[in-house]
Amino acid sequence: MNLVRLSPVLLSALIMAAHFYRTGNVGLAVVSTSAPLILFMKRRWVAYVIPGLLLLGAMVWINTTFAFIHIRQALGMPWMRLAVILGTVTLLTALSALVFSRKKLAGTYSRAMETAKPSAAAFFLTGFILTTVQFKVKLPLLLLERFIPGGGWIEIFFLAVYAAFITEKMLDRTQSAKWRRRVWALFSVVFFGQLVLGLAGMEQFLMTGKLHLPIPAMIIAGPLFRWETSIMLFLFAGAVVLIGPAWCSYLCYIGSWDDAASRKRRKPKKLPAWRKPVQIAMFILITLTAVGLRLAGVSMTVATFMGLLFGLAGVGIMVIWSRKSGAMTHCTTWCPIGVLVVWIGKISPFRIRINDSCNDCGICRLSCRYDALNLTDIKKRKPGISCTLCGDCIGSCKDSSIEYRFLGMKAEHAGILFIVLAVSLHTVFLGLGRI
Numbered sequence: 001m002n003l004v005r006l007s008p009v010l011l012s013a014l015i016m017a018a019h020f021y022r023t024g025n026v027g028l029a030v031v032s033t034s035a036p037l038i039l040f041m042k043r044r045w046v047a048y049v050i051p052g053l054l055l056l057g058a059m060v061w062i063n064t065t066f067a068f069i070h071i072r073q074a075l076g077m078p079w080m081r082l083a084v085i086l087g088t089v090t091l092l093t094a095l096s097a098l099v100f101s102r103k104k105l106a107g108t109y110s111r112a113m114e115t116a117k118p119s120a121a122a123f124f125l126t127g128f129i130l131t132t133v134q135f136k137v138k139l140p141l142l143l144l145e146r147f148i149p150g151g152g153w154i155e156i157f158f159l160a161v162y163a164a165f166i167t168e169k170m171l172d173r174t175q176s177a178k179w180r181r182r183v184w185a186l187f188s189v190v191f192f193g194q195l196v197l198g199l200a201g202m203e204q205f206l207m208t209g210k211l212h213l214p215i216p217a218m219i220i221a222g223p224l225f226r227w228e229t230s231i232m233l234f235l236f237a238g239a240v241v242l243i244g245p246a247w248c249s250y251l252c253y254i255g256s257w258d259d260a261a262s263r264k265r266r267k268p269k270k271l272p273a274w275r276k277p278v279q280i281a282m283f284i285l286i287t288l289t290a291v292g293l294r295l296a297g298v299s300m301t302v303a304t305f306m307g308l309l310f311g312l313a314g315v316g317i318m319v320i321w322s323r324k325s326g327a328m329t330h331c332t333t334w335c336p337i338g339v340l341v342v343w344i345g346k347i348s349p350f351r352i353r354i355n356d357s358c359n360d361c362g363i364c365r366l367s368c369r370y371d372a373l374n375l376t377d378i379k380k381r382k383p384g385i386s387c388t389l390c391g392d393c394i395g396s397c398k399d400s401s402i403e404y405r406f407l408g409m410k411a412e413h414a415g416i417l418f419i420v421l422a423v424s425l426h427t428v429f430l431g432l433g434r435i
């Protein structure tokens with residue numbers, strides 16, 4: 001019965017697919033035929049995403065109609081019949097978006113009702129960012145585009161679906177810490193998996209075809225040494241402006257290693273007070289060394305070797321110190337990017353705060369691996385400077401006393417906004433992040 005109700009949607013998708021196929025865009029033809037597959041998911045966000053896609057499809061038809069009319073007019077050919085046919089197709093596509101307003105059909109898509117709008121927002125935000133990259137960047141950055149022309153569109157669609165699904169999971173405060181670690185680890189596996197394939201000679205898996213060191217410190221040290229910008233530097237800066245220090249807890253490919261190492265110990269210990277000045281000193285040391293090596297004319301081979309030693313030392317710190325302390329010592333003491341993001345990250349208005357319902361029980365302290373939530377911080381009702389907005393402490397508080405804040409926004413809305421942005425950026429990095 002639902003198939004009959006959904007028939008305008010399916011018909012519109014098929015006509016759209018035929019149009020893209022005819023214009024030679026096989027990728028978008030595949031997306032148009034496979035988009036209706038998400039109708040099987042029965043989640044409420046599907047009832048927002050499909051109408052949104054249909055409206056985008058109607059805009060494509062409007063554009064196509066005017067383009068064809070102009071061509072016919074230029075050739076002195078009749079165009080009225082064409083305008084009527086394409087106008088009807090445009091109308092069918094736009095009106096089929098309305099099928100979800102029918103009560104019976106809306107009732108079918110009733111799973112995850114509360115998170116539907118944020119999930120749909122993450123779908124379209126992810127799609128928008130990746131579509132901009134697909135259109136604007138000359139070098140194909142989406143992996144599938146490097147293998148099949150037009151494949152980038154297929155990848156964008158499935159990444160957007162992934163973003164919608166993960167947003168749904170992350171908005172469940174009892175599950176968010178678990179899902180954050182899962183998706184973060186997935187990003188790291190995909191990132192380093194591509195590096196291994198790149199090292200095996202498959203250049204498509206490297207960002208520009210050239211090999212760089214997969215060490216976060218190189219995001220600043222590399223451009224300073226080579227005196228040129230890099231795609232990774234732009235991705236990094238954009239992410240830090242939007243979600244501040246959450247770069248460290250959602251987007252860093254090495255951070256999830258430190259997290260995994262720290263979880264070998266159940267309860268995190270408080271790190272010594274000297275870790276803060278040490279991390280600032282590491283930042284100064286790395287930037288001065290990169291500039292110094294450039295001015296001294298040191299070869300790329302020697303600089304790479306030094307970078308490699310720095311990275312290996314960092315892994316050693318995770319294995320020895322993070323495992324023993326239960327805190328992420330690599331990220332909070334050794335990595336210069338760690339200190340950079342917590343300072344520059346203040347540009348982003350997102351904050352974690354503890355509200356007045358807190359009874360100072362201190363349970364949340366045990367969920368913080370960034371050494372940002374000791375008893376003094378709890379009494380001050382805000383985490384320490386090393387907080388990366390990971391949000392793990394939020395679900396640990398039985399009294400819901402910890403929350404995201406964003407300017408004057410209600411805490412609940414600030415939390416939703418943060419998750420939509422963080423998940424969308426995570427998904428964009430999953431699609432584009434490589435060495």
Ligand code: SF4
Pocket residue numbers: 354357358359360361362363364365378396397398399400401402
């Ligand atoms: S778990 Fe909640 S109530 Fe307990 S100290 Fe932390 S914020 Fe306060």
Ligand code: SF4
Pocket residue numbers: 352367368369370371372373383384386387388389390391392393394
């Ligand atoms: S204070 Fe909370 S949000 Fe901040 S790093 Fe610690 S667990 Fe994450």
